Amino acid sequence: MDDTGNKIPIKPLGWWVRSHGCNELHLEHIELEVCLMGWVQYRRDHGGLIFIDLRDRDGLTQVVFSPEVNALALEEAHALRSEYVIAVKGVVRERPKDMINPNLKTGHIEVAVKEFRLLNRSETPPFLIEDRVEVAENLRLKYRNLDLRRPSMVRNIRMRSQAVSALRNFLNESGFIEVETPVLTRSTPEGARDFLVPSRQNQGFFYALPQSPQLFKQLLMCAGVDKYYQVVKCFRDEDLRADRQPEFTQVDLEMSFVEEGGVMSVSENMIAALFREVSGIELETPFMRLNYDQAIADYGLDRPDVRFELKLKDVTEIVRGSGFNLFANAQLVKALRVPGGSELSRKEIDDYTDFVGIYGAKGLAWIKIKDNEWQSPIAKFLSGEERAGLSSVLGLEPGDIVFFQAASPDVVNNALGYLRIKLGERFQLIPENTFAPLWIMDFPLLEWDEEEKRWTARHHPFTAPKDGHLDLLEHEPGLALARAYDLVINGYEIGGGSIRNHTREGQEKMFAVLGIDNEQAGNEFGFLLQALDYGAPPHGGIAFGLDRLIMLMVGAASIRDVIAFPKTQKAACLMTDAPATVTSKQLRELGIRLREQGKTLDN
């Protein structure tokens, strides 16, 4: 720092006590002696008069240094710079009529500074502390303490706090008990990759950080806690996305003596209370429900964004005998009609073709419906009958475009499902500031893992099958449905849960179909099975992704904007430089030797 010039000393707070926040003073406070503390946002130095916008987490207040009030203070205030921390004492006064700043909540007043103290200086910050400047995210993450000073980030963090408070209030009032569960637990098969923690006292043994408190909350039900919840960190060592972090927060709950409806209605009321209290938005309950098959049929995805109406249509049968071989032979052919879509340029269509390629689509067939003809590379292959069929099933009108996907069901549904969202954005079909919650029900219990050649749990291994579907596990596992439910809002999976297996018999059958034999089940889930033996009540629950929920509520594009200290896509913290190497002594204590030498802190 430059020590020359008009440097003024840093002073202690002394007996000064802050009287108001920087977004608090109005006309009713005129004549009042106040004491404000905060950061220098803007300095407007007129030589004989200095204006400073003082900022704290609440807002801005203009403070004025003038010779009439305190000439010495004015003299010293020339040295103030951006982000200096100061305390001012002064009198609130009304601004002259034509000097009112309508952009500030405190714009009708200003504080005439009688006395001020410099509490700390600041280097010039690496970026301006403002909402309107766009700064590279790696810089924001490196200087997160500065990034968090920006009003929009303050707002996000504060809203998150209010949301958690609203959720806790609701659950507390609804008879739930918050119970903390271990962060150091054991690794279990199935599910995501675990973060492992080596044990010093038991060398060669490892804890795992919980992917969720699933087993503990079920044990709490076995304990008779009846209604449990927790706002809890969960850890999954998988690759990141805009809406995924390696550590994230769940609002986790579990209830005894309930079926699907019991959990869902508590959940709806909780989410509705949350939106009402934090955002002032009234969500209509009960939420819409859609079964999984229908979601896939209409939207291609199991987390449909139902804020807009475009739907997929199965046209497999219509083009079954088509002269267009791709259509005639495909396992599934679906169409997506976009009203008014024929305005799309060739380039846009090419871009969409590339886009669906991401999901394994080999191409993207399309037809533009013109007044007197169908403009399309594939129109010539379609018979009059096929045209008539498509026309009536899809309700085609001039000006439309129809996209087709003919392939395996997975590819067709994914490609058109994601294309639907792209087109919804392109044609501005998605209303803003709208929240469309819905439940997805009747999921398949199991999923075939082609790589491992075995069935895996679609939800998790503790989910109960639908009544009567237990017997399907032996012969037709793929047909068994789960007593599971997902809450989807605006295309994001916000929560998911299920009714659990609460008998040993049911749980063992589930393990069996997953290829977990009795020995392994005993070793790894023995405590659960044993708990089920001792009068486990019927129970079920759900977990909500708090970060995603807040992201939706504040309108952020990334989960990182609602997490105070998030990690990058490579799971690094740019502020602390975690993860980092450790000393060889630390490793020795843990009984660990690195496969690649020379990567410890001390060599």
Next chain:
RNA sequence: GGGGCCGUAGUUAAGCUGGUUAUAACGCCGGCCUGUCACGCCGGAGGGCGCGAGUUCGAGUCUCGUCGGCCCCGCCA
């Protein structure tokens, strides 16, 4: 594991087909200024283009590698 985009003063960007001292705005520093409010005016400093090789008479500009950030596929019960 894979695909795409990006990396140039403190920041945000421009830099066409490789060609003299690498631009601009904001910020920063100095000066002036008593009603500004993203104050204004005058003057100034500041980077060799993420890093490393290579091609070339010559490289922000081309090639390869590498590091980092973002988006996505796989993965995420």
